[in-house]
Amino acid sequence: MWNQQQPRDFLDPKVLASLGGLPLMSRRPMRGNVSGKHTSPTRGSSVEFAQYRKYVPGDDLRRLDWRAHGRSDRYYVKEFEADTNLRCCLVLDTSGSMEFGTVQEKTGELISKKPLTKIQYARRIAATIAYLAVQQGDAVGLSCVAEGITKHLPARRNPSHLRAIFDALEEVHGKGETQLVEVLHELAETIPQAAMVIVLSDCFVDPELLRGCFEHLRFRKHDLSLFHLLDPMELDFTFGRPTRFLDMEGGTSIFAEPSEIVDRYHQTLREYLDNMQEVVTRTGVDYHRVRLDEPYREVLTNFLTRRATARGVR
């Protein structure tokens, strides 16, 4: 489907192979334009029975249930579920903070010199989901968010569109401040019909501001998933020496004695995570808190499995 001569380092064939048997399911009915694996709010011609309905003039006579007429001498039309495809919109946070990372990856016996950044991790998840979605006939789009939408690829199910997405993912770098809240509001309005929106971000914004975005997306019938990416160093804060912290999003720097503030840091972080948990619970977001030292395959397996289990695989 894409140029095999251009290997993408964010795509692991082994991971793709292991996840190939797991469908990407929507939690809500999707309004696709072609037949697919996802339920549609409208009735269709799938094999799955939906309901009986009284015949009204104009209905297709082929759908009359003659057996029911024989038993009850009434005309009933037999309706079936409609299967459609979905639009998967990947929203990738490309602000400066996403370039942070401290996890040293191990590839066999080798340990990578460059640490794994959040944007690299997000890139892998996004690419894998995009591949899986296109594989099952769904449309995939990509929006890169920093100080606004820096790149936008509308959802298409054409396999050749996948290359464009991969190219975009390859080019993207973390830079600038994040306008995640504003962009999510904008996407909630601009994404047509109900769609699956998958956000990949470190979410370093006030959870209360995110609450509004999530409710907005939910109101627009979108199925929202959030991969909250956090580096172990951000969680553990294991600095020893006095350190000058440079804001990766261009803010002021701070000089601090880590041992002096570690307790306060953890307290603040814990409050933030608790608030975030409360927000996503109340807004029905499919929330996945991800440490960068976790293998992304496990994260995606968990993501896909839960969805498949909740919906049921056909």
Add this chain to the structure above:
Amino acid sequence: MSFLQPWMLAALPLALIPVIIHLINQRRYQTTPWAAMMFLLAANRLNRGYARIRQWAILALRMLVIAALVIAIGRPLASGLLGSGLAGSITGRGSGEILVLLDRSPSMQARGSGSSASKLETAVTQIAQTLDTMGVQRLVLIESNSNQPRELESPAALLDLPQTAPSDASADLPAMLLAAQDYITTNQLGKTEIWIGSDLRRHDWRSEDGRWATLRDAFVDLGRRVRFRLLAFPDPAPENLSVRVGEARLESDDQDATVVLSLTVRSAADASESDASADSSRSVPVTIDLAGARSTVDVELNQGIGELTGYRVPAPEGQSRGYGSVSIPADVDPADNTFFFTFDDAPLRRSVIVSDDAEVSNVLKLASEIVPQENVQSEVEVISPRAVDAIPWDDLALVLWHAPLPAEDESPTSTYRLMQSFVDRGGQVIFFPPLDMPGPSQSTSMFSMRWGSWQTLPEEDNAVNSWRGDADLLAATLAGAALPVGQLRVSRYAALEGDATELAKLGNGAPLLARVPTPTGGAYFCCTTPRAADSSLAADGVVLYVMIQRALAAGAASLQNTRQLDAGQASADAAAQWKRILGESSGLSTEQAFLAGVYEQPTERRWVAVNRSDEEDDGAVLSDANTEELFRGLILDRVDQQAGGLQSLVEEIWRAFLIVMLLAMIGEALLCLPRARTAQPAMPFGNTLPRDSVGGGAAA
């Protein structure tokens, strides 16, 4: 606070080491890009107040540790007593040249309440300890007996020297300070400290003495090189009693001999204080020791004074002279509890008047002849100036010379030499100007004095302007009443040429009576005559009578086989030859002139009773204002102490700084301890949670 090793203070900037290390450490920080800035900002904001306080507290404690260590090594001294005053010397602005002026007078032997140490012992001990602590380069002792500088090897020598032991002689502080000033000038000392240990008795300090002005000027000229430190013991001892024998004479008849004693017991409390206890008059047992025979008599004290007059004690049989002592029970000052005396038959008071003028000789004869004591005989002979060879010099007490001064002649039999020998023996001579004054070419001199011409005084200047009422022939009476010298009128006087001590001066400043300083005896020059045309000496005869009788008594005393001397009055060299026969024998022979007791002069076989001076029984001390006035313009640090005072003048307090350092180290350690972690809910991420719980939040 001051320091014994002030150079160590140069290391105090080392206290900045923690700050420097802190700054260096801060400059060695690592820089890292950071994403989760919102948590860091919040944590830093929340933690800023306490963390900064803690950080500054730790820094301050570390600085305190180093500063306390440096200060402790610098050997700080407590700032009590002389501590603050010592700052100048100890911090390097002073010097190690120390002159110790020690008042050894009897009053310095008074003990403090509840202590066996006397003021003198306390002063010596505290000065020695202080100087030993400070360390000195040169230490010089000037004690009140000799007034001579004596260099000491170390302050500890002060404790062992016999020259710092008690004495019965009064101190002469102006003389001691003069000796100190001479020493400083002669040895060209730099910065010098003069330590004075004294009880500030007025008679020892002689604040009215004219030498003080000279001394002050001399020390002011030395500038700030000289610093005075006064260790004063001004506290009176009102419960102290003293005893003194006013008269001890032998009265004998054919059957037996009796010693007649007149003594006084005096309380140190002043009259106002005595009034309160006057109702309950107390008696003091006085023990009289006469040649080993002891008897006790009670003396009633009334308003602080008890007198026993004419108390008769049988004299040892067969003795025409003797000695003894009176003593009272021990009290706070042992130096005035005993008084020694000698007694002898009163000698014939023989005087000679050399004059050709009948009016003068008659007046002088009358004044010499009538002796106030009943049992004392007197004999007066008037001799013409042309018959002076017939003067019996050997048994004379007084010569009244109203004639031209003897011509200078060094032959042993000349009148000139005989008169000098007479005075050296202790005889008294009073010269009156001759009526016919020889011309300048024929003028002669005696004792380096020479008569000038007769001068007539105008009526407005014919009164006596001033006279010395504190000592010598014109002294006030024992009761304190002044002689009526001011009533005298002098119409004519003879000028006097030479260097003599003026005892009375006329209205125009000319001397009326002068005394030539002689080691013994007395040579007086009265510049007028008792003639009615010259003065009212005869008409207002009291002054002339007292003058002559005092000179006669002093001259007769030289004829006695016994003498009464104030401690320090005799020459120390001569007294060193004396043999002690009564009194404590703990002192050096060279100090015998200053120690109370009865001594025998080996050459003349004469007995001498040495006692403290009369002024020692007067407990008046200098007021603070007087003391400040005496040292006006000079640098004075004064510390008032009590006898037996335990408080040291200086005290090393380095231990306190070590304790401060220790406490600071403990405080620093406590602040550096990691804070106790309160049990907090587990972080949704991190090693505290099993990996299974990570991820899949809301979807679960």
